[in-house]
Amino acid sequence: MRRREALIGIATLAAAPAGAQEAWPGRPVRMIVPFAAGASSDTLARLITAKAAGPLGGTFVIENRAGAGGLIAAQAVARATPDGYTLLWGGGTAVTHAVMQANPGYDIFRDFTPVTEIAENPAVLAVRTASPLRDMPGLLAAARRSPGLRYGSGGVGTPAHMAAAALLKTIGAEGTHVPYRGANQATLAVEQGEVDFAFAISNIALPRQQQGAVRILCTAGSRRMTALPAVPTLAEVAPGVPPVTSTSSVVGPAGLPEAVTARLHAAFRDAVRGDAALRAALEAEGGEVILSESPAAYAAAWPAEVQRLRDLVRISGATVE
Template sequence: MPSRRRLAAALLPLAIGSRARAQAPSAFPSHPVRVVVPFPPGGTADVLVRLLQPPVAERLGQPLVIENRAGGATIIGTDAVAKAAADGYALLLVANSFAINATLVAHPPFDARRDFTGVASLGFNPHVLVVNNAFPARTVAELVAAARAAPGRLSYASFGNGTSAHLGGESFKQAAGLELQHVPYRGGAPALQDVMGGQVPMMFNNLPDTLPLIRDGRVRAIAVAGARRAVVLPEVPTFAESGLPGVVSNSWFGLVARAGTPAGILDRLHDAVTATLAEPAVAARFGELGVEPRPMPRAAFDAFLRDEFDRNAALIRRAGITAD
């Protein structure tokens, strides 16, 4: 019988060749790619992925299978990909909650910073700060003055504790040095309803969800929390234009994979998604949803994720936000 050393030496080239074939970008993908969406069907994140699904699948030459695994504040779906093989066949749709939960959720079953790597940035949706029509402020300066005149007596709504809208309100508080009370709701619709009804004076919300109400005159837009004015609201200034450049409130979307996935496979996925985002029809449909396609190189997207982990962690700790 051959010795163990001789047998290992004989098998090593086979193992290396098998591993190289499995990781070769030219051979990827050889079967369907799964995209886990840790949100319920029908939301903005879900809609965006389904818009990308046919053209990305065509570019990859394999079906793109979308799997909604909502629950646990996105922890369930995220954990499913964290435990998948690092082979590019399981991707995760991520949004702000991915970076927020890394600090807010105690003892998650994965390490979001360590266990994932960026595939592609999809887009950004700036939030807009709105007030009810009975509230006298019409500008950021007037709103800040009203809040300073009644410290701790004004409140802002959000679509949930620890959400991007909640942290947007905290960002506004810290940038302007205000005392505001947070009123969390279970979703944007009931929060907006109470803002319109005057129960809560203001809130940050996704621009697409709020735009019809602004156009109908049911709420008043004060400022957009984006780097530039929204194309659909050219008359509404940004916070930076209003003297508060430090206010950050938005929803962003991207795709990540398991850390350790071969670079060639990540590049193949990135290129397919980025080329799809450049299609005029896709960009136009994103625009209708209020989301600006914002592709970037993989290294830049990884840097963006690191910055989001750090920025949200600092904001959460300064504000004393908890998951409860």
């Protein structure tokens, strides 16, 4: 009987799920960030993950995988082992490519586990401070004149590209798109006069306006920004164009254990709720804290996000080259 009991014990141990004997997190969690090190979104990811590490009782290691507008990072997480040790910062990046790419290499609804949404930053239209384009009526008038305006973006098929293309299409104008290797580079191109305007996420452009490098003429959120109450929204100047925003959020590969997902959600929620200075810093850069009530609530919002981007693609006519 003792030999039989021992064999049963060995068989049970062998059948246990991989990692079941390891308390999670038993080692650093890899957070893949689809932006270059030093980019505004990368800085934000490092700040928030550092805060979340405390309540989680673990550590995060940031891995920057820039390239292809974030597609490389999204694919890496979609194919990762769902053990809680590989996550993606910015679920909106994965959603964007699911809409823009005919075959992004993953299914947005089957290959990811939404964990939490933390904050949202609207895109903003910025021009050089010395630009003669002082307001949106002036910019729209210039855009209608031939040969139109040059506009930058962080890459072909990015939301910033689609926002500008949709604006021009809506007013019956054309422009020349100049893609760069990221939103920071596109904003720098505005500052240096290489392009007439560009859409950039508020946490990139707002500090540059405060430093006197650019001037923001409109914002692309669903409502006017608290930090810029006098600046009109994109929908006000080009009715019908859907909001264009970037989200600070966390997703994992499909099959992430529910217990791990719940702990991650709680860690990020508690980190942001418990740090007034962090919330103030997010809002000072035009962000709106929108902590998900639960992982399920975040997942439930994805279909609407996909539809919003599909509408933006349809209106803009933007395609991935």
